[in-house]
Amino acid sequence: MSVQEEKRLEELWRRYKKANDSQAREKLIEQYIPLVKYVAGRLAMNLPSSVDVGDLESFGFFGLLDALEKYDAERNIKFETYATTRIRGAIIDGLRSLDWVPRSTRAKARLVESQIYELTNDLGRTPTNEEIATALGLTLDDYFALLSELKGANLFSLDDAAAGEQGGEDLKVLDLVVDQGLLPDQRVIEKESVAELAAAIEQLSEREQLVLALYYHEDLTLKEIGHVLQVSESRVSQIHTKAIMTLRSKLS
Incomplete structure (x- = not known):
């Protein structure tokens, strides 16, 4: 962007x-x-x-309007970065309203996520694909086929909204740290993604790991986590956001 264009945008924002x-x-x-x-x-x-791109753009437009209204340049965050999160969240909210993902698919997604977390806790390390498949009672080929089936369901696995800068859209951990709009296509459903995420989580501080575990595995609210850690809800939100941004940088 030229200096002249930057000045034009600054004036428009002002x-x-x-x-x-x-x-x-x-x-x-x-x-x-x-x-x-x-x-x-x-x-x-x-x-x-079957999902129309025009519908996605319509949902996203409302996210753009929301971003324009709430953007604060003094926070030193590029508008494009801030708006991308809002736009993506609005699209996801719109897709949820269409309810095109079958309940059975959502249930399978939750089962896989739960099994991975349980194995990680029980083994004290990242489970292999073979171990996950065995725990699910599947062959390795069937497990990879299931991951492919759940490709769309990755957008809809939590009932609670993600915290921090995510603007209230319903996301799971993989959606937050592996941004499908910025990383290689279908990264979320590649068989290595879960292992990469688990390894990256192990590099976080104990407090950051605890916040993620309590929020995404135990379904505690930010306020409830604050009581556990004896810190304010806003502090929990800060820890959560920092952890997600750290994971995103490690997986980019």
Whole structure:
């Protein structure tokens, strides 16, 4: 982006945030519409062909509007980074409202996640694919076939919303740290992904590991985790966000 373009955007942001200039807002929307198309297109590559890209873009547009309203430049976060999270979250929320993932598929996804966590805790290390398959009563080929079947279900595995900067969209740990819009296609369902994630989690601090375990495995709320750790809810959110960002950097 040229210096002149950067100055033009800065002026548009100033007019919109300081004076609530509607024309500046429209210009900003025009500027970032391609980002909506990009995020929607990347997500579409990992979803069934029955899901219309136009629908994803429509959902994403509302995420862009939300990002424009809530963005705070003083936090020194690039708008594109902030907006991508909001756009993706809005698309995921939209997909959930369509309820196109069968309940049986969601149940299978939860079973696999639960088994991996249990094996990791019991063994004290990352379980192998063979061990996971055996625990599920499947052959290794059937296990990999199940992972492929669950490709879309990876977006819908938790009832509770993710914390931190995720804007309330429903995500699981793998969605947060392995961003499908920024990393190689179908990374989430590659057979190495779970092992890579578990290994990366082991490198976190004990407190960060505990927060992730309590939130994603034990289904505790941030407030409840705060009581356990004897810290504020906002502090738990900070620990969670730092852990997720650390994992994302290790898996990028």
